[in-house]
Amino acid sequence: MRANFLQRYLGFTAFGESHGEAMGIVIEDIKPNIDFPYKEVEEALAKRRPASSLYASGRREPDRFHVLSGVFEGKTTGMPICIVVYNKDARAEDYLALRDIFRPGHADYSWYQKFKIIDWRGGGRASGRETISRVIAGSMLDDYLKPIEVVTYPLSIGEMSVTTIDQEFSQKNELKWSDSSNYQELTTYLDRIQAEKDSVGGIVQCEINNIKAGLGDPVFEKLDANIAKAILSIGGVKGIEFGDGFQLASILGSESNDQMSTAGFISNHQGGILGGVSSGNTIRFRVAIKAVPSIGKAQKTIDINGNEKQIEIQGRHDICLIPRILPVIEAMIKLSLADAIAYQKLIAGENLDLKDYREAIDKIDEDILLALLRRMKISEAIGEYKKENNITIENKEREKELLAALHEKARILGLNTDLVSELWAKIIAESKRRQ
Numbered sequence: 001m002r003a004n005f006l007q008r009y010l011g012f013t014a015f016g017e018s019h020g021e022a023m024g025i026v027i028e029d030i031k032p033n034i035d036f037p038y039k040e041v042e043e044a045l046a047k048r049r050p051a052s053s054l055y056a057s058g059r060r061e062p063d064r065f066h067v068l069s070g071v072f073e074g075k076t077t078g079m080p081i082c083i084v085v086y087n088k089d090a091r092a093e094d095y096l097a098l099r100d101i102f103r104p105g106h107a108d109y110s111w112y113q114k115f116k117i118i119d120w121r122g123g124g125r126a127s128g129r130e131t132i133s134r135v136i137a138g139s140m141l142d143d144y145l146k147p148i149e150v151v152t153y154p155l156s157i158g159e160m161s162v163t164t165i166d167q168e169f170s171q172k173n174e175l176k177w178s179d180s181s182n183y184q185e186l187t188t189y190l191d192r193i194q195a196e197k198d199s200v201g202g203i204v205q206c207e208i209n210n211i212k213a214g215l216g217d218p219v220f221e222k223l224d225a226n227i228a229k230a231i232l233s234i235g236g237v238k239g240i241e242f243g244d245g246f247q248l249a250s251i252l253g254s255e256s257n258d259q260m261s262t263a264g265f266i267s268n269h270q271g272g273i274l275g276g277v278s279s280g281n282t283i284r285f286r287v288a289i290k291a292v293p294s295i296g297k298a299q300k301t302i303d304i305n306g307n308e309k310q311i312e313i314q315g316r317h318d319i320c321l322i323p324r325i326l327p328v329i330e331a332m333i334k335l336s337l338a339d340a341i342a343y344q345k346l347i348a349g350e351n352l353d354l355k356d357y358r359e360a361i362d363k364i365d366e367d368i369l370l371a372l373l374r375r376m377k378i379s380e381a382i383g384e385y386k387k388e389n390n391i392t393i394e395n396k397e398r399e400k401e402l403l404a405a406l407h408e409k410a411r412i413l414g415l416n417t418d419l420v421s422e423l424w425a426k427i428i429a430e431s432k433r434r435q
């Protein structure tokens with residue numbers, strides 16, 4: 001399975017390990033002659049980088065990106081784009097003492113059970129450093145997504161909650177905290193957590209403004225389902241709730257329905273998505289992020305030989321992921337939205353150029369191939385069944401009936417019946433061969 005390939009509007013393969021040579025992405029299918037968004041990529045990477053914060057990992061990475069291919073004189077050429085960020089401040093020796101020991105709360109144990117090998121240097125691909133690729137990809141969509149605005153901010157960190165939202169203040173502090181009245185209390189709290197060699201999680205609120213109604217494709221590509229998957233794929237994210245979320249389960253229909261007037265929705269309990277499709281109301285959801293697993297406090301665990309161990313994790317780790325995860329959440333939202341918008345454009349036939357038409361044709365051809373494959377698999381199963389039950393493979397009568405039914409359907413659809421006969425003769429011949 002291509003689990004590091006994100007098949008979206010901007011299909012890309014992400015690669016790299018925390019303490020390997022580099023992190024990066026390869027985008028294979030991009031339109032030519034687009035101005036490469038150097039500034040946007042740089043700004044997004046700067047937002048994700050651990051600040052010179054007391055509560056962020058002490059790893060100091062410049063996170064400069066290098067475009068290795070696919071861009072000439074500032075414009076995309078239509079050829080594969082490869083972007084890398086070299087790992088400059090990786091200190092694999094920090095992890096030597098832990099190389100055979102599973103860190104509680106981290107991915108070590110389950111990944112080892114799955115792959116029977118783990119890159120113990122900083123968690124390899126389970127490290128938060130993997131999110132560099134997501135942030136690069138998301139920042140390439142800013143132009144495409146205009147005028148949509150994505151806003152994310154913490155509602156809580158550990159036991160502390162914001163009581164007011166002051167976006168200006170949040171831009172001025174390293175925790176992106178939007179409440180000046182208890183910021184001091186928050187830093188005192190985090191200092192205590194740090195002194196106790198522990199960590200905390202928190203809740204992030206996300207809002208998507210200026211969003212059109214109609215995005216999202218029922219039933220398996222619903223917008224909320226796709227956003228949820230995108231967000232839950234970020235390490236450390238443990239929950240997502242749209243609108244009033246879990247509270248919707250305990251309030252009445254008369255309280256939770258968003259009533260309407262000619263001016264639009266009167267409230268927004270549902271979070272801007274109805275039936276998996278954006279309603280035009282602000283999309284609003286909250287994300288639950290767990291406490292950073294790597295802590296200095298003593299913990300019980302086992303090693304790969306099943307021996308009990310006690311560990312106190314050293315290394316350089318975030319105390320709280322919240323400020324660093326905000327740009328990653330934004331990137332994943334952008335990727336989900338771009339996908340939904342591109343699909344909606346195809347459906348509505350809006351602003352399509354030759355590449356969009358070709359993309360649509362490619363998708364249909366792929367569907368035809370998949371349908372053929374399914375047909376052949378079923379033919380094989382029928383063959384087995386016939387053999388077991390001593391039924392002859394050839395059944396001319398049924399073939400005639402099927403062809404007549406297909407001709408009838410083709411006529412209704414306005415398709416050429418000769419073409420249907422020709423295709424069907426080839427398909428039936430292959431099916432018989434497989435039986």
Ligand SMILES: Cc1cc2nc3c(=O)[nH]c(=O)nc-3n(C[C@H](O)[C@H](O)[C@H](O)COP(=O)(O)O)c2cc1C
Nearest residue numbers: 106107126127128235236237292293294317318324
């Ligand atoms: C931006 C970012 C930074 C992270 N930094 C750390 C870290 O310094 N130490 C750590 O143990 N986990 C860190 N994590 C969390 C782990 O990657 C994550 O908990 C781990 O892969 C296990 O996955 P799970 O929590 O989703 O189950 C970070 C995650 C993100 C998104």
